[in-house]
Structure formats: C-alpha cells, structure tokens
C-alpha cells in the first residue's frame with residue numbers, strides 16, 4: 001500500500017490505510033541531466049544571449065519535464081471534459097444546464113471555439129463525458145460518474161468514492177487515449193462550474209469566497225452577490241474553511257480514516273474529501289489527467305479557472321505534479337489569478353479570455369512549440385563560423 005506524506009513524497013505504508021485510497025502512478029522528478037544539457041545549448045545558438053526572452057526558459061524547462069534535451073511537442077491533444085453541477089439550482093449561471101449537453105454535441109460536431117482554435121494550431125480534440133445531466137451523449141468518451149453532482153451548497157457534491165472514480169478515470173485516460181501525446185491541454189464545459197472552481201480555490205488556498213468568485217458566463221451584480229453566498233454556503237456546509245484542506249494538521253488521516261463511500265462534512269478533510277465536497281466530475285477527471293500525464297513526463301497546459309481548479313486539486317494530491325503544469329493565459333475569473341499564484345505559474349499572455357473549453361491552452365501551444373523549435377532547429381555559432389561572445 002502506498003501513502004502520501006504532506007511533504008509530497010510517496011512512502012510505502014505497511015498496514016495503515018492510505019490517506020488517499022487513490023490508485024495512480026508515481027510522478028518522477030524533473031530530469032536534471034536533460035535540463036542542464038538544454039541550458040548549455042542555449043548560449044551556443046545564433047542569437048544574443050537572452051534575446052528570445054522567456055522562450056529560452058520554456059525550452060530549458062520543457063527539457064527537464066520531458067527528459068529530452070531537445071524536446072518536440074508535435075502531438076498535442078486538448079481534453080474537453082464535461083460535467084453538470086447541482087449548484088445551478090441556486091441561480092449561479094447566466095445559462096441553463098441544457099447548455100452543457102448542447103455544447104458537448106457542438107464539440108463533437110466541430111462547431112465550438114475550441115474546435116476552431118485546435119484546428120488552427122494543430123491540436124487533436126478528445127471530448128469526454130465525465131457526468132452531464134440526462135442520458136449519455138453518443139460519440140463522447142464516456143467515463144460518466146453520475147448524471148451531474150449534488151448541490152455543493154447544501155451538502156457534499158459527491159461521495160468520496162465518486163471523487164476517487166473521477167480522478168482515476170482521468171489517470172486512465174492519460175495512460176490510454178493520451179499515451180502518445182507529447183503535450184496535453186486541459187479543457188472543460190459545465191454550466192455552474194465557475195462556482196465550483198471558486199469553492200475549490202477557496203478551500204485549497206487562503207482566498208475568501210468573495211475574492212475567488214466572478215461573473216462566469218456573464219451574470220449581473222445581483223447574481224454575483226448570490227453566487228458569493230453560494231460559495232460561502234458550500235464551504236460552511238461542507239466543513240471547509242479557506243486553506244483547511246491544505247493544512248497537514250487538519251488532515252488527521254491516521255487518527256480517523258475517511259469513509260470510503262461517503263464524504264462526511266463532519267470529518268476534517270484530506271484533499272480527496274475536500275474535492276468531493278465542493279468538486280465536479282469534469283474537474284476530477286482533469287486532475288487525474290494531470291497526475292497521469294505527469295507520471296508519463298507529458299507536460300500539461302492549464303487553461304482557465306476550471307482547469308486551474310483541477311490543477312490545484314492535483315497539486316494538493318501530489319505536489320510532484322507541479323513542474324509538469326504549464327500556464328497559458330491570465331483568465332478573467334478572479335480565482336484564476338489566485339490559482340496561478342498558488343501554483344507559481346506565470347501566465348504567458350492575457351487576452352480577456354473567459355470561455356474555457358481549452359481555448360487558452362490551445363492558444364499557448366504555438367508559443368511552447370516555438371520555444372522547442374528554436375531550441376532544436378537553430379544553427380549554432382560554430383555552424384556559421386562566428387564567435388558567439390558579444
């Protein structure tokens with residue numbers, strides 16, 4: 001059996017139940033040899049040192065992540081995971097729940113923004129039904145946990161077992177459908193999920209609900225007030241104060257193992273319970289994708305505030321995932337900046353994006369590919385017979 005120490009190192013635990021009960025592969029550390037080789041190559045390339053700015057840092061970082069001193073990111077897939085949320089009953093979105101299903105069909109028909117951007121930049125699209133309301137949508141990869149979550153503002157959004165199932169489904173997708181990808185972009189769809197992302201962010205960082213909650217699909221100020229109250233309710237009802245789930249002292253898993261079939265708000269939460277109480281199925285699947293890809297040295301581009309919440313969950317489960325997470329844009333939802341700061345991710349650009357679906361992550365891909373292409377394809381000063389010293 002494997003347990004996870006608060007320092008993030010995976011330890012063998014003989015007889016005790018695992019605090020996480022999560023079946024997932026171990027994440028390696030970054031490859032220092034490949035990273036050093038990349039760092040040494042940079043000043044040999046035909047440009048003044050530092051003149052490619054952050055592209056140079058990205059190339060070196062990607063060498064360490066992939067273990068390849070001259071990495072390529074040719075095969076890219078955006079995973080668009082969809083789920084529905086009981087919290088929509090509280091009037092937190094500008095759109096009805098039916099929009100989740102309609103957009104899932106739209107992704108499958110190639111008609112959404114992410115399809116157009118993915119096509120434009122050369123990224124495959126994988127559409128996953130993690131648990132939308134109603135019947136399954138033919139054509140989507142189905143890992144449906146349930147037909148939507150419960151209302152997190154009135155009790156746990158899902159059981160602990162469902163939380164584990166969602167995360168493990170993502171790990172499995174990483175090991176199967178995404179096994180050949182050089183890089184994976186996270187995307188999602190789910191009416192109500194900016195409320196869920198705000199609650200996860202408040203639960204896993206020091207942020208207050210009011211700081212983490214935004215306009216989502218475009219609610220008005222009155223609805224925003226209601227949405228903040230819903231996020232506050234979700235935390236209070238579920239025994240989650242800001243940063244509770246990050247406090248190793250609050251975990252107390254050795255003393256009171258969490259029930260395996262229900263997330264009980266009266267128990268102090270470990271990260272799985274915290275996620276179960278205020279999470280969403282698509283968020284869990286994306287967290288699992290991030291963990292599984294990291295285990296395979298595949299970099300993962302984080303999109304907006306919902307995939308940012310998934311990144312926070314993955315990082316709470318295993319901080320070894322962190323170097324494998326790459327930023328894209330600075331999103332419009334306030335929780336996004338909080339998430340990126342908590343993860344130490346510096347966004348590449350800000351374009352007033354607030355769509356999700358993986359659109360920002362796909363837009364970032366040409367920048368990451370260009371970092372790799374310059375690093376790999378440029379001639380050296382030796383090649384052109386020029387002294388590289390200024």
Ligand SMILES: O=C(O)c1ccc[n+]([C@@H]2O[C@H](COP(=O)([O-])O)[C@@H](O)[C@H]2O)c1
Pocket residue numbers: 092093094095188189190191192193194195215216217218303304305306331332333336353354355356357
């Ligand atoms: O990615 C973002 O930062 C983002 C910001 C606002 C809205 N969204 C998308 O809008 C939906 C959630 O918005 P809402 O208002 O229903 O919570 C969901 O499908 C997300 O993909 C996404």
Ligand SMILES: Cc1cc2nc[nH]c2cc1C
Pocket residue numbers: 095099103188189190217355356357
């Ligand atoms: C139309 C629409 C498209 C979306 N894409 C991501 N979230 C969305 C929400 C709506 C409402």
